[in-house]
Amino acid sequence: MSGTEQPKQYVLGIDMGGTNTKFGIVDARGNVLSQGGIKTSNPDINGYMEELKSGLNVLINGVGGIKKIKAIGAGCPNGNYYTGNIEFAPNLPWKGVVPFANMLSESFGVPAAITNDANAAAVGEMTYGAAKGMKDFIMITLGTGVGSGIVIDGKIVYGHDGFAGELGHTIIVRGEKGRVCGCGRKGCLETYTSATGVARTAREFLQDSDRPSVLRNLSLENISSKDVFDAAMQDDELAKDVFHITGKILGEAMADFVAFSAPEAIILFGGLTKAGDLILKPVVESMEENLLSIWKGKVKVIFSELKESDAAILGASALGWEL
Amino acid sequence: MSGTEQPKQYVLGIDMGGTNTKFGIVDARGNVLSQGGIKTSNPDINGYMEELKSGLNVLINGVGGIKKIKAIGAGCPNGNYYTGNIEFAPNLPWKGVVPFANMLSESFGVPAAITNDANAAAVGEMTYGAAKGMKDFIMITLGTGVGSGIVIDGKIVYGHDGFAGELGHTIIVRGEKGRVCGCGRKGCLETYTSATGVARTAREFLQDSDRPSVLRNLSLENISSKDVFDAAMQDDELAKDVFHITGKILGEAMADFVAFSAPEAIILFGGLTKAGDLILKPVVESMEENLLSIWKGKVKVIFSELKESDAAILGASALGWEL
Numbered sequence: 001m002s003g004t005e006q007p008k009q010y011v012l013g014i015d016m017g018g019t020n021t022k023f024g025i026v027d028a029r030g031n032v033l034s035q036g037g038i039k040t041s042n043p044d045i046n047g048y049m050e051e052l053k054s055g056l057n058v059l060i061n062g063v064g065g066i067k068k069i070k071a072i073g074a075g076c077p078n079g080n081y082y083t084g085n086i087e088f089a090p091n092l093p094w095k096g097v098v099p100f101a102n103m104l105s106e107s108f109g110v111p112a113a114i115t116n117d118a119n120a121a122a123v124g125e126m127t128y129g130a131a132k133g134m135k136d137f138i139m140i141t142l143g144t145g146v147g148s149g150i151v152i153d154g155k156i157v158y159g160h161d162g163f164a165g166e167l168g169h170t171i172i173v174r175g176e177k178g179r180v181c182g183c184g185r186k187g188c189l190e191t192y193t194s195a196t197g198v199a200r201t202a203r204e205f206l207q208d209s210d211r212p213s214v215l216r217n218l219s220l221e222n223i224s225s226k227d228v229f230d231a232a233m234q235d236d237e238l239a240k241d242v243f244h245i246t247g248k249i250l251g252e253a254m255a256d257f258v259a260f261s262a263p264e265a266i267i268l269f270g271g272l273t274k275a276g277d278l279i280l281k282p283v284v285e286s287m288e289e290n291l292l293s294i295w296k297g298k299v300k301v302i303f304s305e306l307k308e309s310d311a312a313i314l315g316a317s318a319l320g321w322e323l
Numbered sequence: 324m325s326g327t328e329q330p331k332q333y334v335l336g337i338d339m340g341g342t343n344t345k346f347g348i349v350d351a352r353g354n355v356l357s358q359g360g361i362k363t364s365n366p367d368i369n370g371y372m373e374e375l376k377s378g379l380n381v382l383i384n385g386v387g388g389i390k391k392i393k394a395i396g397a398g399c400p401n402g403n404y405y406t407g408n409i410e411f412a413p414n415l416p417w418k419g420v421v422p423f424a425n426m427l428s429e430s431f432g433v434p435a436a437i438t439n440d441a442n443a444a445a446v447g448e449m450t451y452g453a454a455k456g457m458k459d460f461i462m463i464t465l466g467t468g469v470g471s472g473i474v475i476d477g478k479i480v481y482g483h484d485g486f487a488g489e490l491g492h493t494i495i496v497r498g499e500k501g502r503v504c505g506c507g508r509k510g511c512l513e514t515y516t517s518a519t520g521v522a523r524t525a526r527e528f529l530q531d532s533d534r535p536s537v538l539r540n541l542s543l544e545n546i547s548s549k550d551v552f553d554a555a556m557q558d559d560e561l562a563k564d565v566f567h568i569t570g571k572i573l574g575e576a577m578a579d580f581v582a583f584s585a586p587e588a589i590i591l592f593g594g595l596t597k598a599g600d601l602i603l604k605p606v607v608e609s610m611e612e613n614l615l616s617i618w619k620g621k622v623k624v625i626f627s628e629l630k631e632s633d634a635a636i637l638g639a640s641a642l643g644w645e646l
Contacts, residue, residue, distance in 0.1 A: 088617070136483040150583065152482075157475055159585025160459040161621065169615045170579040173497075183615055256493040260473065260583050262482025292492050292506055294411070298484065 010063055012056060012108075013317030014074035015117065016040060018091035018144075021052065024310075025059050025069075026317035030128040032310060034059045045094045045103075053107055060108075072104050072112040073319030075120025075312045080162035084114055090182065111323040117141070117312055119156050119165065121269055121304070122149025124315025130267055130305040137265045138257055139304070140167065140250075142272035142279075145182070146190035146197075152261055168194070172253050193250040195225035195271045202228045202242045213238035229275050243278040250279075251286025258287075258295050265300035269311065273303045333386055335379060335431075336640030337397035338440065339363060341414035341467075344375065347633075348382050348392075349640035353451040355633060357382045368417045368426075376430055383431075395427050395435040396642030398443025398635045403485035407437055413505065434646040440464070440635055442479050442488065444592055444627070445472025447638025453590055453628040460588045461580055462627070463490065463573075465595035465602075468505070469513035469520075475584055491517070495576050516573040518548035518594045525551045525565045536561035552598050566601040573602075574609025581610075581618050588623035592634065596626045 010033070014023045017040060024035040036055045042048040060066055078089035084101025086092065104112035115123075122139035125131040131139070135154040141147040146168030150157040157164045168190035169183055178187020179200065191197050202215060202223050214231045215223055215238065231239035254266055266287075272279055284301050291299070304311060333356070337346045340363060347358040359378045365371040383389055401412035407424025409415065427435035438446075445462035448454040454462070458477040464470040469491030473480040480487045491513035492506055501510020502523065514520050525538060525546050537554045538546055538561065554562035577589055589610075595602055607624050614622070627634060 152475055152480055153478070155476070157584055159475075160587040161585050161617075163617055164583065164585035166582040166585075166615060170582050171575065171613065174575065185613070185615070252494065252497065256579075257583070259489040259493050260487065260580070261480055262484050262487035262489075264483040290494065290508070292489060292508070294484075294486055 007067055008070040010068050011070050011317040011320030012060070012072040013313035013315070013320065014072065015120065015312035015316060016074060016076040017117065018077060022313060023056060023059070024313040024317070025063055026314060028321070030314055032313060034062055035313070041093060043093045045098055049103055049107060056108070066108060066110065069108070069110050071110050071320035071323040072108060073120070073316040074100065074104065074112070074114040075117040075316040076100060076114050077117060079114040079116045081113065081115040081119070081158050082162035084112070086114070113319045113323055115156065115319060116147070118147030119149040120315035120319065121311045122151055122156060122315065123318045124306055124311040125267055125269070125304055126151055127318040128306065128314050129311065130302050131265065134264050136261065136263045137267055138167070138261065138263045139267045139269055141270040142194060142268060143270040144194060144196055146194045150261060167253070167257060170253060170256070172249055189249070189253050193246055193253070193272070198225040198228055198242060198246050198272065199223050201245060202239065205238055205242060211238050215239060225272065229278070232275070232278050240278070243275060244282045247279050247282025248286040251283045252290050254283070254287045254301070255290035258291060258299055262295070263299065265302055267302055267304055269304035270308065330390055331393040333391050334393050334640040334643030335383070335395040336636035336638070336643065337395065338443065338635035338639060339397060339399040340440065341400060345636060346379060346382070347636040347640070348386055349637060351644070353637055355636060357385055358636070364416060366416045368421055372426055372430060379431070389431060389433065392431070392433050394433050394643035394646040395431060396443070396639040397423065397427065397435065397437040398440040398639040399423060399437050400440060402437040402439045404436065404438040404442070404481050405485035407435070409437070436642045436646055438479065438642060439470070441470030442472040443638035443642065444634045445474055445479060445638065446641045447629055447634040448590055448592070448627055449474060450641040451629065451637050452634065453625050454588065457587050459584065459586045460590055461490070461584065461586050462590045462592055464593040465517060465591060466593040467517060467519055469517045473584060490576070490580060493576060493579070495572055512572070512576050516569055516595070521548040521551055521565060521569050521595065522546050524568060525562065528561055528565060534561050538562060548595065552601070555598070555601050563601070566598060567605045570602050570605025571609040574606045575613050577606070577610045577624070578613035581614060581622055585618070586622065588625055590625055590627055592627035593631065
C-alpha cells in the first residue's frame, strides 16, 4: 500500500446551460484539471446522457478512472437540490421532470447532486472566489436572464421546496406598464437588468425619441447588449443612459434584497458585468440612495472573481465534495 | 439531595414595546406561569432598569428565586442578537446604543440575549404556535408598523450585521408617488399595510372621492384602523375597499418575498389580523395572482396562533433556552 495514494481525490463539476453543457475535473484546491463540453440540444434525454457520458469518460480516464472520482455535482436550470430533479425547465429540450442526479449516479456509480446554475455559481464564489470567507451574501447573475444564489450563514438558501432565490422574478415595475416576462407575468427584474433587458431598453430609447445615437446605424431588432456596450464606450449618450437606467433599476431592487437578508456583499456575475463601471457605478449609487439608513455605506457590491465558465463548474464540484 | 429538583427550570421572557414592556416566567413547555409589565417611558435607561428589576423580582421570588432561572431573553425594537445592543431605536426613549443584554445579565447574574420584537414573535410561533415543526417560514407583524421575522432552515435570519428581516421597509410604490415613511424614505410597505397605513388609506379614499361612508361621521384626522374595521363590518363599501387594497398590496409584496426564500408559509401577526377574512382574502388572492407559477397554490398564508403579548414573551423566552 502506498501511503500517499488518495483513491477519491477529484470531483466532477457539470455546468448545464440552455445551449452548452460544460464540465470539468476539479481537485480539492479548486483547480480545474481538465475540461470538456457538449451541446445541450439532444431532444432525447437518454441520447444527451450518452453524449455526456462519452465526454465525461474521456476526462475520467485521463485522471486514472472512476475510482479517483468522489462524486458529481451539477448546476442545471431549474435544478432542485432536494429532489435531484430538473423540474419544468423552460430553456431545456426535455419537458417535465428529469431525475438528473439519479441518472448521473446510476451512470457512473458515484454519488451525484444538482442545484440550479446561479446557486452553483454562488457556491463556487464562496469556495474559491470573491465571497471566500463570507457567510452572508447574495450572488446575482446578469446574463440572458437574471438569476440569484442566496447564502445565509454559510449555506445556500434552498427554501421549503428547493427553489428559493428567484430574485430575477421579483416585480420591479408593477401593473400594466411592466414589461412582459418569459415567466408569463409583467415587470420582473429580469426583463430590465438582463443582457436582453439592456437591448430592450436601448430599442425603447431609440423608438421613443429622436436622440442621435450610433445605435441607429444598426437594425433595431438585432441590437444586442454588446452593441449598447460598444456604443457607450464610444461615449454615445443614449447608450450610456441605457446602462444608467439599468443600474438604477438593479440598485433599487438590491436595496430591497438587503432588507431581507442583510448580506455582507452582493456579488454580480455574468455577461453584463463586462460593462464594468458603466453598470457598477449607477448600481451602487442607486442602491445607496434606496437603502434603509442602517445599511448605507455598509454593503459591498463587487464583481465575481471567477471566470464565468469556471464558477459554475467549481460551484457544482463543491456540491460534490459535500456528498 | 432531592432527585426531582430541577434547579434551573424557568426562563424569563421580556417583550419591550415602544409604550409598554411586558414580561413573564416561562417553563420548558411554554407555559407562561406569571406575568407583569411596566411602562417603557423612563427617559433614563438606568431608571428604567430599576423599574424592570423590581417588576421581574416579584415574579422571580414567586417561583423560588433567581436560582430557578436559567436565562433571560428579550425582544426589543432594533434589538441586535449579535451584539446584545439596542441600536438607534426611533421609538424608544433612549438614544444611541444601549447594551441591554449586558445590563440584564449583570443585574440578574444569569445569561441574557436579545433580538428584535418580530424575530422574537417568530421564534415564539416556531416553538409554540402555528409554525411548530416548520423550518422555512416568514412572520409578518402588522401593527403600528410592519415588522418581519424570517426563518430559514429552522433558524432566524440575522444577516451579516444582525438586522436582517426589515420587510416593512421594502419599497412597494416607487418614486415620488410613494407615501412618506418614518424611516425617511418613500413607498415602504409599512406605510400601506400597517394599522396606521389602513387609516391613512381610508383618509385618502374619503378625501379623494364623494363616496358615501359611515366613516364620514368621524373627524378625518382621528380615524383609526379599528374604525375602518367597524365600518367594514357594517358593510360599508368604502371601508371594505380599504381592506381590499391593503390586502392587494401586501399580497404583491408577499409574492416577492416567496421568490426570495420559498417559505412553507407566511404567518400574519398583530393588530390588523383581527380584521380576519376582510384582510386575509385579498392578501391570498393577490399573492396567488402575483406568484411565479412554481409556487401557485403551494404557500400557506395563516394567522398567528399565539396571543399577541404571549408570542413575544414566549419567543423571547425561547431565546433564553438556547443560552
